[in-house]
Amino acid sequence: xxxVCPFCGERELGEFTYLGDAKPVRPAAGASEDEVxxxxxxxxxxxxxxxxxxxHGGGCRTWLKIARNTLxxxxxxxxxxxxxxxxxxxx
Amino acid sequence: xxxxxxxxxxxxxxxxxxxxHGARGVEAGVSLTEIRxxxxxxxxxxxxxxxxxxxxxxxxxxxxxxxxxxxVQAQDATLIWSGPDQFFVLSKGGKHTMDTLAPALSGxxxxxxxxxxxxxxxxSGARARTMLAKLSSIDLxxxxxxxxxxAATSIDHTSVTLWRGxxxxxxxxxxxxxxxxxxxxxxxxxxxxxxxxYGVTIAHSEELA
Numbered sequence: 445x446x447x448v449c450p451f452c453g454e455r456e457l458g459e460f461t462y463l464g465d466a467k468p469v470r471p472a473a474g475a476s477e478d479e480v481x482x483x484x485x486x487x488x489x490x491x492x493x494x495x496x497x498x499x500h501g502g503g504c505r506t507w508l509k510i511a512r513n514t515l516x517x518x519x520x521x522x523x524x525x526x527x528x529x530x531x532x533x534x535x
Numbered sequence: 536x537x538x539x540x541x542x543x544x545x546x547x548x549x550x551x552x553x554x555x556h557g558a559r560g561v562e563a564g565v566s567l568t569e570i571r572x573x574x575x576x577x578x579x580x581x582x583x584x585x586x587x588x589x590x591x592x593x594x595x596x597x598x599x600x601x602x603x604x605x606x607v608q609a610q611d612a613t614l615i616w617s618g619p620d621q622f623f624v625l626s627k628g629g630k631h632t633m634d635t636l637a638p639a640l641s642g643x644x645x646x647x648x649x650x651x652x653x654x655x656x657x658x659s660g661a662r663a664r665t666m667l668a669k670l671s672s673i674d675l676x677x678x679x680x681x682x683x684x685x686a687a688t689s690i691d692h693t694s695v696t697l698w699r700g701x702x703x704x705x706x707x708x709x710x711x712x713x714x715x716x717x718x719x720x721x722x723x724x725x726x727x728x729x730x731x732x733y734g735v736t737i738a739h740s741e742e743l744a
Binding site for chain 2: 451453456458459502503504505
């Protein structure tokens with residue numbers, strides 16, 4: 445599997461590490477216990493298109509948000525995660 | 536308080552044995568030269584200040600800073616892309632140090648002195664590309680990695696900054712490699728092993744290419 449880093453170009457998987465699901469959003473400070481439990485512990489086990497965070501630690505050290513199909517490993521989009529490459533995502 | 540005398544030494548001082556290594560009776564295919572005593576400053580744009588940094592650095596160095604994986608040669612420094620909105624300033628002789636760069640660049644950027652945190656190795660020779668191909672997954676063919684190309688990548692699970700300098704007078708390509716000091720010895724031995732079958736000429740130098 446290879447990932448096309450938006451900054452470095454196509455690189456081997458070994459340069460990247462997987463963080464996890466990019467879908468969960470931290471609940472507001474006053475959220476219920478159930479919502480926090482869901483955010484911290486519960487994950488979907490998707491067979492198909494997922495949204496994930498990957499870290500290009502062996503290269504430009506940028507966090508990436510990647511759309512990947514768990515059935516085929518096909519990657520349909522790679523973009524810098526919010527805050528990465530400060531100027532380019534306008535964070 | 537105890538008094539210390541700090542003497543900067545190369546991280547490859549013990550590993551590097553100048554002379555010939557590997558295959559004998561052939562013209563050495565790979566030349567490995569450690570470059571010692573350089574000034575290396577990492578410059579990283581503060582959030583939202585990339586455009587300002589580019590403007591200020593352009594005024595300082597007289598060239599546009601790299602905004603893609605490339606190196607840019609200024610009059611007395613090499614600017615090496617190291618990630619989005621960040622680059623290294625490589626120079627010799629105290630021309631660009633924290634003392635001289637910080638007043639100009641510390642507004643839009645964070646600066647960090649890496650002079651003693653990296654080892655710099657120059658790799659050239661007829662089989663240099665073949666040797667590197669054993670270790671790197673980067674396409675180093677001249678059409679994909681021309682003079683001035685740079686890459687933040689990993690070799691032997693070690694983060695390195697790799698770029699192609701100007702060719703040698705005999706036309707051979709020159710690859711420059713910055714690696715963390717504490718990993719330099721390990722990577723050095725890996726490169727020696729990879730290059731041994733081609734014959735290696737080992738040296739160290741004070742001169743930036």
